[in-house]
Every structure is written in C-alpha cells, then in structure tokens.
Amino acid sequence: MTAMTVPEVLTELAALEDPKMRAANEKRGDDHGIHLSKMRALAKQVKTNHPLAKELWETGETPARLLALLICKPREFSADELDRMLRDTRPPKVNDWFVNYAAKKSPLAEEMRLRWFGDADPTVNAAAWSLTSVRVVKNPEGLDLTHLLDLIERDMKDAPTRPQWAMNETLANIGIRNPELRPRALAIGNDLQVLADYPTAPGCISPFAPIWITEMSKRVRS
Structure with missing residues (x-):
C-alpha cells in the first residue's frame, strides 16, 4: 500500500x-x-x-x-x-x-528534563515536572527527592495550572514510593490544599495528594 x-x-x-x-x-x-x-x-x-x-x-x-x-x-x-x-x-x-x-x-527524556527544568514557560516547566514524576517511579537513583519536595512546597501553591498538576503528581509519587518521605509529602499536600476540592468521579482516586498517596501506598509494596 x-x-x-x-x-x-x-x-x-x-x-x-x-x-x-x-x-x-x-x-x-x-x-x-x-x-x-x-x-x-x-x-x-x-x-x-x-x-x-x-x-x-x-x-x-x-x-x-x-x-x-x-x-x-x-x-x-x-x-x-x-x-x-x-x-x-x-x-x-x-x-x-x-x-x-x-x-x-x-x-533524550532525561536530557530534556534537565533542559526544561525551571524554564520560565509554564508549558515547558510542566513537561520537566512530568518527566521528573516518571523518574521518581521508574528510575529514582540520583534524584534529590528532598530537594524536589522543597521546590514543591515553595512553588506548587501559586504555580500555573500545567506545572501545578505535574508538581502535584511528582509529590504524590514521592509519597507513594518512598515510605520515609511519606509523612512530609502528606504534610505538604495538607498544608497547600492543592486540588483538595477537585471533583472526582465515583470509583476514581482524587488527585488531592494526601488522598492519592494514602490510597495508592496501600497498593505499592514498600
């Protein structure tokens, strides 16, 4: 053809x-x-x-x-x-x-993640956070997770929509995958209240990080 x-x-x-x-x-x-x-x-x-x-x-x-x-x-x-x-x-x-x-x-995903991280364009910065979230789950070696939590705590509340969503996903994945950091991830989510009121369909998990972390951590072997 x-x-x-x-x-x-x-x-x-x-x-x-x-x-x-x-x-x-x-x-x-x-x-x-x-x-x-x-x-x-x-x-x-x-x-x-x-x-x-x-x-x-x-x-x-x-x-x-x-x-x-x-x-x-x-x-x-x-x-x-x-x-x-x-x-x-x-x-x-x-x-x-x-x-x-x-x-x-x-x-080139990791090269792009580093290139885009901290970019002033919210669309570009959001992509960097999305790639960071993937690394948290699949290849966390070498990532400074505590520093990432510092950045999320500082910036997520007032971030534009796209990077806010991506940072929230990173926050949740850090809490889900790292029991030693889970209390701090939960505290950040509860303090910032980002997506706390987001409408969630029946049977779905809320994107509000404390709920997301608590539910998914039950399914992930620590």
Whole structure:
C-alpha cells in the first residue's frame, strides 16, 4: 500500500470532524472535533511514518498534530526538535500527547528534563515536572527527592495550572514510593490544599495528594 500524503491525511481528518465533539472539546480548550478512537483507528491505517508525522506537525493544525504524535518515532526527534515542538503545544490534548507519546518515550527524556527544568514557560516547566514524576517511579537513583519536595512546597501553591498538576503528581509519587518521605509529602499536600476540592468521579482516586498517596501506598509494596 502506498503511503498516504499530507493532503490525503488532512482530507481523512476533515471527514472525521464532528460539530458536537468540537463544541465539547472547545470547552476544554481543544480546537478539534474528532473522536479520539477514530483518530487512533486512522493512525493504524496510516501506520508509523516519521517523515509524514513531521510534515503533519508543521501544518500547525491540531488534528494533524495529534495524528502525527500517534505515527511518529520519538527516538528520531533531536533535542532541538523536541524543545521547539513542546513550546508550540498550546492546545491541552496536543500538549498531553506530546509529553506522553514523544517526550517520555524519547531516549533524550532525561536530557530534556534537565533542559526544561525551571524554564520560565509554564508549558515547558510542566513537561520537566512530568518527566521528573516518571523518574521518581521508574528510575529514582540520583534524584534529590528532598530537594524536589522543597521546590514543591515553595512553588506548587501559586504555580500555573500545567506545572501545578505535574508538581502535584511528582509529590504524590514521592509519597507513594518512598515510605520515609511519606509523612512530609502528606504534610505538604495538607498544608497547600492543592486540588483538595477537585471533583472526582465515583470509583476514581482524587488527585488531592494526601488522598492519592494514602490510597495508592496501600497498593505499592514498600
């Protein structure tokens, strides 16, 4: 089967547009109207194609960028490409998929984490904290967890939404995975009250760190 071209892909994406889905997405800040299950189905049809993914990204269109993140090869992005892409991921879903499907899967993840940590751009700083949260869980050796707690205690309360969420996730994972630091992580969460009132669906765990830590620590072998 001949690889699809950018115009062909854009035509397929346009055919998937649903006005009701767009209206719902726009309330969350996303400018597309495609069911993500249909987006994933199209990605399976197109198949992994990194050159096509890069061309789709350069269109600047949210549906095209979401599809690009599903068909790209994260290991083939350079550090500068990842940096430039991240700084242009303003729609929430594009940002979420970029961090999870490109940055976290790149062999340059740690290099990017260090490069982005403390960046003045909230979107970039948030990505650094998301990568830090992954390290806390998967590869904590070499991380100064006490220093991370110091930064969270100092900055999380007044941080913009994206880095606040990522810092909160890091706080929770430190408390869940490190029994010796759990009391302090719980205390920070209780003192700051970040996401304490966040609505949580039945059967789901609240993102409020003290609740999250307490519940998940029961499931993780200390």
